[in-house]
Amino acid sequence: MKWFKRVIVASAVFMFSLASAEPVQTKAVDINNDGKADIIYHKDGEYVGKIEADTNNDGKADITVHLKDGKFEHAAVDTDYDGQTDKEFKDNQEFIKWANENNPDYVDRLNQADWKFDMLDF
Secondary structure (H helix, E strand, O other): OHHHHHHHHHHHHHHHHHHHOOOOOEEEEOOOOOOOOOEEEEEEOOEEEEEEEOOOOOOOOOEEEEEEOOEEEEEEEOOOOOOOOOEEEOOHHHHHHHHHHHOHHHHHHHOOOOOEHHHHOO
C-alpha cells in the first residue's frame, strides 16, 4: 500500500509541474518566400533560447544556435546536410565569421547582441 501512495504523490507532483510549465512559444520566419519556415526561434523565458535554421530547404535544421539569457552559448552546424553536426562553435565571433562566408542570407537572423523574445513581434 505504501508504494501506491508514493505513485499517487509522484503523479500529482508531475501533473502539477506540467500544469504550471509555461507553454513553449516559437516564431517561424520564411527568409526566401517559399512558404516554408527557414528559421524557427524558440522562447526560453523572456529571451530566445534556441534558433534553428534550415539553409538548404529540406525541412531540417542545419544550424542550431543555443542561447542562455539572450546571449550566445554555442552553435552546431550540419555542413553536409546528413543530419549530423559537423562544426561546433563556442565563440560567437567565429560562428558569425563562418556564417558570413557560408550563409550570408542568414547572418542577420542568427546574430543579435541581446535576444529578447518580444523583439520578434509575436
